[in-house]
Amino acid sequence: xxxxxxxxxxxxxxxxxxxxxxxxxxxxxxxxxxxxxxxxxxxxxxxxxxxxxxxxxxxxxxxxxxxxxxxxxxxxxxxxxxxxxxxxxxxxxxxxxxxxxxxxxxxxxxx
Numbered sequence: 816x817x818x819x820x821x822x823x824x825x826x827x828x829x830x831x832x833x834x835x836x837x838x839x840x841x842x843x844x845x846x847x848x849x850x851x852x853x854x855x856x857x858x859x860x861x862x863x864x865x866x867x868x869x870x871x872x873x874x875x876x877x878x879x880x881x882x883x884x885x886x887x888x889x890x891x892x893x894x895x896x897x898x899x900x901x902x903x904x905x906x907x908x909x910x911x912x913x914x915x916x917x918x919x920x921x922x923x924x925x926x
Contacts (some may be wrong), residue, residue: 839888840843840877850910863890864918865911871921890920 818828847869854861861869871877877884894913901909 825911836884836888839891840884841870843887843891844871844875844907846910847914850914853910854906865914868914868917868921871917871926876926880926883921883924886920886924886926887917890916913919 850865851861851869851873870884871887878886892911894916898909898912899905
C-alpha cells in the first residue's frame with residue numbers, strides 16, 4: 816500500500832473543507848429563503864442587515880468574494896455552539912439573530 820505524499824494529503828484536506836463550505840452554502844441558501852418567506856408571511860419589514868445576509872446567500876455572492884464564506888461559516892459554528900436550543904417558539908428569533916450576525920461578520924470583513 817502506497818503512502819500519500821504531503822501534497823496529496825494537503826489536497827485531500829482542501830477538498831474536504833471545500834465540500835463542507837459548499838454544503839453550508841446550500842443549507843444557508845435554503846434557510847435564507849425560509850427567513851424571507853417568514854417575514855412576508857408575518858407581513859413585517861425585513862431589517863437591512865438581515866436582508867443583506869439573505870441576499871449574500873440568495874445571490875451566491877460568496878462565489879465572487881474569496882474568504883467571505885469561511886468567515887460566515889465560522890460565525891455559524893459559533894452561533895450553533897453558543898445559542899440556546901432551537902424550539903418551535905424561538906426558531907424565527909434565532910434564525911433572525913444568526914442572519915444579523917452573518918451581516919455583522921460580512922461588514923467587519925469588508926464584504
